[in-house]
Amino acid sequence: MLSLSSEQRGPYTVVKVAGNLDLITRDQFDQFMTKARRHNSQVIIDMSAVTFMDTGCLAVIVGHWKKLLTGSGSLILAGPQYRPAKALWITGLAYRLPLYDSVEEAVASAEAITPPAGTPTLTPPGGTPTLERP
Numbered sequence: 441m442l443s444l445s446s447e448q449r450g451p452y453t454v455v456k457v458a459g460n461l462d463l464i465t466r467d468q469f470d471q472f473m474t475k476a477r478r479h480n481s482q483v484i485i486d487m488s489a490v491t492f493m494d495t496g497c498l499a500v501i502v503g504h505w506k507k508l509l510t511g512s513g514s515l516i517l518a519g520p521q522y523r524p525a526k527a528l529w530i531t532g533l534a535y536r537l538p539l540y541d542s543v544e545e546a547v548a549s550a551e552a553i554t555p556p557a558g559t560p561t562l563t564p565p566g567g568t569p570t571l572e573r574p
Contacts, residue, residue, distance in 0.1 A: 443489075444472045446479075449547050452516075453480040458489035461497035470500045477504055481513030486543050488519030498527045505537060518543045 442465040443458040453476050461469055476483055485501065487493075505515040516538045520528060528534040540546035 442468060444469065446472075446476055448480075449484070449543065451480075452482045452484045452547060454484045454486055454518075454543055456486045456489070458491075460491055461493040461500075463494065463496055466494075466496050466500060469497055470503075473500065473504045477508060477513070481508055481511055483508060483513070484516045484518050484543055484546050486518050487525060488521070488542070490520065490524050493525045493527055495527050495531070498531065498533065501537075502533065514538070516540060516546045518546045 441459050442461070443456075445456045447454050447456070455473065455476050457469070459465070473483075473485075483504070501515070501517070507513075508515045517528075518540045519542055520534075520539060522529060528537070528539075538546075540549060
């Protein structure tokens with residue numbers, strides 16, 4: 441059985457996944473991710489409650505990751521556990537995809553590298569900082 445839900449956390453849509461990601465649930469997961477990706481180009485997948493993941497669903501994640509990167513978006517995985525999601529490590533994708541221990545860490549890390557509106561973002565040589573305006 442698979443449970444999917446989403447919520448907005450700062451600039452991110454967080455997709456919460458609970459249960460098995462396998463051949464039976466792959467299409468359901470793919471459709472849900474397509475809606476999430478169309479709603480927001482900044483997506484975090486909360487995998488902390490995933491009990492099993494096969495390579496077919498890993499391919500779904502990689503496909504959405506590529507589509508988001510192409511459109512200047514991002515995909516972050518939060519809370520993946522080794523045993524149910526070991527395909528991430530076996531394939532080496534755990535070293536390529538952004539992974540965080542929790543959704544909170546992922547959001548905090550992203551906020552730390554995103555300067556707030558109105559802060560200096562570029563100092564031209566010999567010039568004054570330009571400001572990013574909201």
